[in-house]
Amino acid sequence: MAGQPKPDIRPILNIVIVVAMETEALPIVNRFRLTQHPRSLFPGRVPWVRYHGTYKDLSINLIWPGKDPASGVDSIGTIPSALVTYAAIQALQPDLIINAGTTGGFKAKGASIGDIFIISDCAFHDRRIPIPGFDLYGVGLRKAFNTPNLIKELNLKVGRLSTGDSLDMTLQDESLIMANDATVIDMEGAAIAYVADLLKVPAIFVKAVTNIVDGDKPIVEEFLENLAAVADVLDPAVEQVVNFINGKSVSEL
Amino acid sequence: MAGQPKPDIRPILNIVIVVAMETEALPIVNRFRLTQHPRSLFPGRVPWVRYHGTYKDLSINLIWPGKDPASGVDSIGTIPSALVTYAAIQALQPDLIINAGTTGGFKAKGASIGDIFIISDCAFHDRRIPIPGFDLYGVGLRKAFNTPNLIKELNLKVGRLSTGDSLDMTLQDESLIMANDATVIDMEGAAIAYVADLLKVPAIFVKAVTNIVDGDKPIVEEFLENLAAVADVLDPAVEQVVNFINGKSVSEL
Numbered sequence: 001m002a003g004q005p006k007p008d009i010r011p012i013l014n015i016v017i018v019v020a021m022e023t024e025a026l027p028i029v030n031r032f033r034l035t036q037h038p039r040s041l042f043p044g045r046v047p048w049v050r051y052h053g054t055y056k057d058l059s060i061n062l063i064w065p066g067k068d069p070a071s072g073v074d075s076i077g078t079i080p081s082a083l084v085t086y087a088a089i090q091a092l093q094p095d096l097i098i099n100a101g102t103t104g105g106f107k108a109k110g111a112s113i114g115d116i117f118i119i120s121d122c123a124f125h126d127r128r129i130p131i132p133g134f135d136l137y138g139v140g141l142r143k144a145f146n147t148p149n150l151i152k153e154l155n156l157k158v159g160r161l162s163t164g165d166s167l168d169m170t171l172q173d174e175s176l177i178m179a180n181d182a183t184v185i186d187m188e189g190a191a192i193a194y195v196a197d198l199l200k201v202p203a204i205f206v207k208a209v210t211n212i213v214d215g216d217k218p219i220v221e222e223f224l225e226n227l228a229a230v231a232d233v234l235d236p237a238v239e240q241v242v243n244f245i246n247g248k249s250v251s252e253l
Numbered sequence: 254m255a256g257q258p259k260p261d262i263r264p265i266l267n268i269v270i271v272v273a274m275e276t277e278a279l280p281i282v283n284r285f286r287l288t289q290h291p292r293s294l295f296p297g298r299v300p301w302v303r304y305h306g307t308y309k310d311l312s313i314n315l316i317w318p319g320k321d322p323a324s325g326v327d328s329i330g331t332i333p334s335a336l337v338t339y340a341a342i343q344a345l346q347p348d349l350i351i352n353a354g355t356t357g358g359f360k361a362k363g364a365s366i367g368d369i370f371i372i373s374d375c376a377f378h379d380r381r382i383p384i385p386g387f388d389l390y391g392v393g394l395r396k397a398f399n400t401p402n403l404i405k406e407l408n409l410k411v412g413r414l415s416t417g418d419s420l421d422m423t424l425q426d427e428s429l430i431m432a433n434d435a436t437v438i439d440m441e442g443a444a445i446a447y448v449a450d451l452l453k454v455p456a457i458f459v460k461a462v463t464n465i466v467d468g469d470k471p472i473v474e475e476f477l478e479n480l481a482a483v484a485d486v487l488d489p490a491v492e493q494v495v496n497f498i499n500g501k502s503v504s505e506l
Contacts, residue, residue, distance in 0.1 A: 043343065046451050069451075071390040077380060079444055082332045083339055090296065126379055127330060128419035130473055137324040138418070165391070165418075166381035170425050191332055198299050198322075220383055 009249045016094040017062040017238070018085050020188050021074045023227055024101050025051070025064040027235035032060055032242070041091040047075065048084050056246040063088045077165045078124075078191035085195040096145075096250060097203040099192045100238045102230050104219065105209035109159065109183035113212060113226060116237040117183065118151050119144045119161040119205035122190040125176035126164035139180065142193050145202035147253040150244050156237075159183030161205060163190035168219060185213060202250050206241055208234040262502045269347040270315040270491070271338050273441050274327045276480055277354050278304070278317040280488035285313055285495070294344040300328065301337050309499040316341045330418045331377075331444035338448040349398075349503060350456040352445045353491045355483050357472065358462035362412065362436035366465060366479060369490040370436065371404050372397045372414040372458035375443040378429035379417035392433065395446050398455035400506040403497050409490075412436030414458060416443035420473060422466065438466060455503050459494055461487040 019025040028034075034051035042048045047066030054060070065080035067073065085097065105111025120143065127138035144161075151158055162182035164173055169185075177185060189205050196203035210230040211222035245253065272278040281287075287304035295301045300319030307313070318333035320326065338350065358364025373396065380391035397414075404411055415435035417426055422438075430438060442458050449456035463483040464475035498506065 043452055045453055068390050070393075070395070071386050073386040073390045075390075076382070076387070077391070078332055079335045079447060083335060083448070086336055086339065124418075126418060128421050129329070130421060131477070133324050133326040134329070134420070137321050137326045137328070138330070140323075142323070165377075165379060167387070168381050168383060170423060172423050194332060195336070199296055200298055224384070 008251050011057065011247055011249055012095040012245055013057065014059045014092065014094045015096045015098060015245065016088045016092055017060065017098045017100055018081060018088070018192055019062060019064050020076045020081055020101050022064060024234060025062060027232060028100060028238050029062055031235045031239050034060060034062055042087055048087070055242065058242065058246055061088065061092055077187050078163065081188035082191040082195050085192045086199070089195070089199045089201050094201060096245065097192065097196050097201055098206060098238070098241065099189055099203065100206045100234060101186060101188065102210040102227060102234065103161070103184040103186045103207035104211045104213040105184045106182070106214050107212050108214050110157070111159070111183050111209050111212065113209055114230065114233050115209040116156055116233065117159045117207045117209065118147060118156045119189060119207060120158050121160045122193040122205065123162055123180040124164065124190045125162045125173050125180055126166065128172065128176070140190055140194060141180070142197050144193060145204050145250070145253070147204055150241065150253050153244055154240050161186060161189045161207065163188060167223065169213065184209065206238055208237060261504050264310065264500055264502055265348040265498055266310065267312045267345065267347045268349045268351060268498065269341045269345055270313065270351045270353055271334060271341070271445055272315060272317050273329045273334055273354050275317060277487060278315060280485060281353060281491050282315055284488045284492050287313060287315055295340055301340070308495065311495065311499055313495070314341065314345055330440050331416065334441035335444040335448050338445045339452070342448070342452045342454050347454060349498065350445065350449050350454055351459060351491070351494065352442055352456065353459045353487060354439060354441065355463040355480060355487065356414070356437040356439045356460035357464045357466040358437045359467050360465050361467050363410070364412070364436050364462050364465065366462055367483065367486050368462040369409055369486065370412045370460045370462070371400060371409045372442060372460060373411050374413045375446040375458065376413070376415055376433040377417065377443045378415045378426050378433055379419065381425065381429070393443055393447060394433070395450050397446060398457050398503070398506070400457055403494065403506050406497055407493050414439060414442045414460065416440060420476065422472065437462065459491055461490065
């Protein structure tokens with residue numbers, strides 16, 4: 001018998017922060033005084049951007065999927081985030097992935113504008129495959145890395161995240177978000193969780209609420225109004241989380 | 254002035270075939286006498302499967318994303334296909350990507366069960382981001398590599414492909430599939446086109462129609478009924494395409 005696996009007591013030294021939008025990334029880059037790395041790690045033609053720096057005991061790489069070459073907008077959504085997470089894990093072998101970003105929240109589930117959530121579980125709400133087995137695969141529910149000490153120490157809210165590639169919400173999306181028991185929704189988290197799980201790297205999710213999905217304002221309008229402001233809420237929260245992580249092992253989080 | 258780029262006259266030597274389902278993959282594997290490669294090329298923990306062999310002048314690698322570790326079903330949909338396409342291009346530097354698979358077709362656009370389509374353009378129908386610029390990014394329309402000689406010689410049908418992560422079709426999906434002017438729909442093509450375009454590798458799409466989307470039968474029922482049968486249509490078509498490719502450069506396709 002192999003017995004219980006030993007808790008990993010090595011201190012975390014190397015973290016990768018995955019961020020979908022430049023507006024979310026730059027305040028974090030500035031806060032940790034990261035600089036754009038001249039060697040991108042990635043194939044020459046991809047638009048993915050790497051910022052790097054040392055902060056306390058940690059080597060921090062922030063990866064942003066960059067501007068879509070065809071349309072010129074941020075490469076948001078599941079596919080670019082999955083790709084950069086895969087490529088960053090392969091190239092950097094981080095001890096921990098942090099996905100930081102903005103999110104829509106449900107006030108009926110206790111979310112308010114400006115809240116910071118640590119995610120307990122991620123799932124998809126726009127992969128409907130009504131065949132037994134494939135249905136569960138489509139939902140893709142997986143736990144985020146469990147961080148009870150971090151949540152307690154920083155007094156952060158905890159909730160489930162549901163991910164989809166659309167900014168609007170159809171009735172089918174809403175029904176599946178409810179089935180996922182989600183408090184917050186985004187366009188990347190479950191994809192990043194999927195890749196981190198495939199490659200067995202612990203992943204945590206720090207999400208700042210930019211809009212209330214079950215409120216009065218149209219999603220897009222509130223998203224745009226709040227994006228700039230909430231980036232200012234997100235980066236202090238990421239700093240708090242990183243300060244807590246510094247000097248600890250993953251099993252102490 | 255740099256002038257016109259010279260046509261690439263090197264013969265194609267190295268192709269990667271990306272297939273989403275084992276039922277689609279195995280007839281192709283058998284037809285080209287490919288064998289599962291002991292060194293997977295990929296990180297130890299991913300379920301991705303590589304079959305390899307030599308056929309005429311070509312080194313052929315067929316990559317299938319394998320069974321999802323959590324649910325045990327084939328890893329269908331955009332994220333695994335994007336990841337394996339990225340990883341296979343990085344590891345194998347192919348001259349050409351072929352995405353082969355089953356597809357739903359619209360009879361109103363001229364599709365019939367068992368038809369083989371070569372795709373002219375790919376787009377997504379489930380990435381609704383109603384912000385200027387992001388809307389076009391979400392649709393992600395891109396041309397497949399242009400193969401006028403192949404289409405003429407093999408007398409294949411040509412159509413536009415629309416991709417989404419669900420097997421069913423909501424009214425919103427249908428409306429966007431129509432806006433994409435799609436004749437056929439699948440769950441991977443536009444994601445593979447996206448990655449191939451990022452890394453500047455020519456990609457072509459060979460799609461066998463398994464179900465008629467605008468017919469009488471429910472999509473799921475017809476999909477399951479036809480999947481096994483149509484895999485028998487798909488692999489002879491892939492062989493025809495590969496025979497045509499053999500000995501030619503990409504500019505001769």
